[in-house]
Each structure stands twice: as structure tokens, then as C-alpha cells.
Amino acid sequence: MIKKIFLPILTVIALFGLSACNSAESSDKPVKTVDLSIDDSRRCHQCGMMITKYPGPKGVITINGQDETLAFCSSRDMFQFALQPQNQRQIETMHVHDMGKTEWSKPDDKAFIDASSAVYVYGTTAKAVMGPAVVPFSSKEAAEEHIAMFGGKLYSFKEITLDLLEKGAMGGGHHHKH
Template sequence: MKKFLALALLPLMFACSEGTAEVKKVEPVAIGDHDRCHICGMVITKYPGPKGQLTLKDSDTIPKFCSSRDMFNFALQTENQRQIGHLFVHDAAKTDWQNPSDTAFIDAESAYYVYGTSKKAVMGPAVAPFSSREAAEQFAHQYGGRVLKFEEITLELLAGDK
């Protein structure tokens, strides 16, 4: 009888413990003066334009990138996609292009992007992120380029094949 009672209560014990589990909130981290790009190894803060960073599901390592373009080049590779937890980029409407602020990071998957702009960044054409479509359209009108959603950014686009 004791075994039966223990087995009957077992699911309740797990159910109770699941409700008390803490949900870890993921936040972007500051980019230090000596942090290097996870892709190219360049010192991130030496160059203009919006930066990117991401979290990995099974690691405390936070890869940081000298541009949102480099972040996409890493994140879109098939072998890296399943490892990624969250992606962050600078909101180009809320920070200085020459020296982006760590307080301007936004969720990369909900951002709008301007690709093909005349505005210079590092490592090829800029992929300028914005938290609103309106800000992205205004930027594209001023500096050129087209407005894209996260899922429209592809390796082919970044390679100039599209």
C-alpha cells in the first residue's frame, strides 16, 4: 500500500516543483572595449554601425559581433541555428551610429532591417536594425535600402546572391 501511495503522489510532487521553477530572463550584456567579434576577431567598439550578440542554449558564452551582419552570418549557418537561444541587435533609431549604446539593444527576431543602405558599417553592407517599421522606412528613405523582416535576411542575401 505504501508503494502504491508513493507512486500515486509522485506526479503531484513533480507538478508542484514545475510551478515553482524560475524562468530565467535573458538580457543583452555590455560590449567591452576589448571584446572581439566572434566571426572576424576585430575589436568590436572600434567600428561604426549596429552590433549584435546572441546567447547559446547550453552555454554561458555570449558571442558578440562587430556588426549585425556578422551576427546574421553566424546565426544563419545551419550548424549554429539549433544552439541559439536569443539574438540581440542595436536599435539604430535609438542610438548613435558611430558609437552604439549598450542600452539600445533589442530583440533581433522582432526587429525590422534596412539592407542596401549607403550608411557605412563594418564588414560589408550594413544590416541596420530598428524596433519599428516606421523608423526603418524613414531610414531607408534617407539613406537608401529596403526594409526587411528578420526571416527575410538570408545567407544568400548577405552574400549578394539575392
Template sequence: MHKLLIQYLTKLKYLNIILLSVVITACSDPQAEQNAMVHRAVSIEQSDECHLCGMLISRFPGPKGEGYNKSTQSMQKFCSTKDLFNYILQPDNQRQIKEVYVHDMSKTPWQKPEDEYFIDGREAWYVIGSSQKGSMGSTLASFSKQKDATYFADQFGGKVYRFDEITLDML
């Protein structure tokens, strides 16, 4: 009887290890991580002002941006992706911004981007130099997929870049 109990507990232990492995694997799914990030982006309200220039964000077309500042534990909102990059690429701010969100412009209208289409800005594709304008004139069009960014660049001009390829000189 004692031997059977030990065998049963051993099998149970291995079953728990397998179950734990399945849970960890499911939690590390990139799409699940992307979906979780979208829920942390916050809505842009009518009265929200750009953290960089102070303009009312919702009055202008084009993709917007948000950055979570770990030192202030607050979400900083920007009227355009250009202002977002101008802020987060400053050496003092690079270490402070933990998360970055931008609109996926393949899923939302250019004239009034919708908040449910925020994506992880570090994983996005950007078009710089297009004819489409944002709050301060030229802006960076943001997309979740490279093919959408390339199609946009073919239609409106510009060149496609990844997040980590963008520099202050390009802006």
C-alpha cells in the same frame, strides 16, 4: 458554522485563481518580455572581439549584434549585424542560438551605438543595402519599429526586411 467556513474557503479559492490569472497575464505582456530580454544582453567592452572575424567591436560604427549560444551557455558578440547574420544563418549554428540582440538604431547614434538600446533581434526590422557602413562595409541597419526602418531606407537607400526573411544569399 461549518457551512460558513466552507463558503469562505471556496471564495478564497476563487480569489486565488483570479489573482493567479492576473499575474500570468501581466507576465505575458510583450513589453515586459522585451524589457526582460534587454537586461540579458551584455555590454560590449573595449577589448571585446567579434566572434566571427576577430575585429575589435567597439572601434567601428553601426549596429552590433549578440547571440546567446545555448550549447556553450555564452553570449557571442559581433562587430556588425552582418557578421551576426553570417554566423547565425549557418545551418550548424541555427539550432544553437537561443536569443539574438541588435541595437535599435532609431535610438542610438550610428557612429557609437549604446548598449542600453539592445532589442530582441528576432522581432526587429532590418534595412539591407543602405549607404551607411559598419565594420566590414555594408551592414544591416536594425530597428524596433517598421516605420523607423522605412524612414531610414528612404534616407539612405535599401530595403526593409523582417528577421525570418533574411537569408545568407542576401548578405
């Protein structure tokens, strides 16, 4: 008896979960879990630098079972935190600025998208705070336009690795001095 009731419930939950994922990707509404409310004194969880003081895409992470959102001065710093094995298990959500929909100099928090659904440009000449920028876009077309102007190569979410980020940092220095 219990199995007969339980299976349809699981099916409904699974279908709802899929439709929620699809609607989140195609929706232009801001992502609900992201409310940075960044003020000028908020610092990067990874490096401690001021978040709003620098240009380029930012990232935010929510951790399982915690209300606080971890904010990062760059999507690159967010990845450097998220890809550490001890941090991967705890991550609930990751969001990045869609740089096809916001200004480079001061990204708008309404332009956050799910990091796993974004495409990325790495190796671009566009300068962000932490060395080479990992530039997120919601569309491949916007990413290709960026590449046409600033160079770089297209990557999927799964292709962004610590190894890739370390190679990109070679010769470029870690921090830009201001």
C-alpha cells in the same frame, strides 16, 4: 490524476510565455540577457575585428547552456554566424542594436532589442564595419525614415538569409580597410 494536474500547469506556462514575449517587445527597458560590457579589446566572434572601433549596429548571441555571450562587430556578422546550419540549433537568444534609438557612430548597449522582433534595412549607404549594413529597428516607421535618408529595402527577421547577405556583398568587398 497526473494528466489533470499537468495540463493546467502547461497552460499557465504557455500563457506566461506569451505574455513575457509581448511585454518584452513593448517594453523600453533594456533586454536583461544582454550585458556586453564591451571594452575596447573585445573582438568579433565571427571575424576577429575590434567591436567598439567601428560604427553601426552590433549583435550578440547567447548559446544554449553557455554563460558567455558571443559578440559581433556588426549585425551582419551576427547573421552570417547565426544562419549557418551548424549554429542555428544552438542559439538561445539573438539581440541587435535598435538604430532608431541609438547613435550610429557608437551604439549604446541599452538599445539592444530581440533580433526576431526587429525590422531591418539592407542595401543602405550608411557604412558599417563588414560591408553592407543590416540595420535593425524596433519600428517600421524608424526603418522607413532611415530608407528615406540612406536608401535600402525593408526586410523582416525571417527574410534575412545567407543568400541575401552574399548577394549584397558582391562587388562591395568583404572588409573595409582601415
